[in-house]
Amino acid sequence: MNVVLAGASWVLPLAGSILLISTCIIMGRLLLGPSRPDRAVAVDALTMIGVAGVAVLAMMREQAVLLDVAIVLAIVSFLGSVAFALLFKGTHSSDNPHGQLPHGSRARVLQDSLPREGLPTGEQSRRAKND
């Protein structure tokens, strides 16, 4: 892999330093971020920066193998983000403590995980029997 860049002596270090600054900013959001989606977003953005950084590293070292690393990192970051999305409360059928539910009951699982308002206890138990 033959890399030809204009101003190669300073372009790649400058790009790498900009990526490092971005990483520090997003690490701050990852540590502070008040809610779980904030942290998941920060991890997603970190992997995007990782893809760009691996591409810059591939140009600095002149090794085409590192581009494959960038591809795999993009795919794995998607899988990781989706796994984080499943970890939020009340969005997965594994939140139901009673195991397997009949068809079409996912919405009820979600409603059960939310605090109920204005429903008397007898109504709740009757509903649970009907489910």
Add this chain to the structure above:
Amino acid sequence: MTDIVAIAGSVFVLSGALFTLLGALGVWRLPDAYTRMHSASKAGALGAILVMVGVLFATAGAAWPGILLAIAVLLVTAPMAAHAISRAGYMAGVKPVVGPLGDAMEGSDKRAIDSQE
């Protein structure tokens, strides 16, 4: 000709790094998780794609199948990951910071799940 390709490679790599910095600033400054998602997924993915195009120019197209595959993977997966995280966050009860128009998805989360099944 070689000069033009070399200059284009440098410009693409630097602009990609700058877009990534913009996305990071958006993740730091924007008010709630959904706007941060918007900044991270769009500006971050565009930055990574621009760096990839810069690699394409700098190597004069030597590794083009891998680079095009990486760009395609980024274009497909970044919006899907952002959508999954923001949807799961809304279902989990994370409220967005709303303006005068209010929350357009107010009360629609259960209906959306019902129509899915």
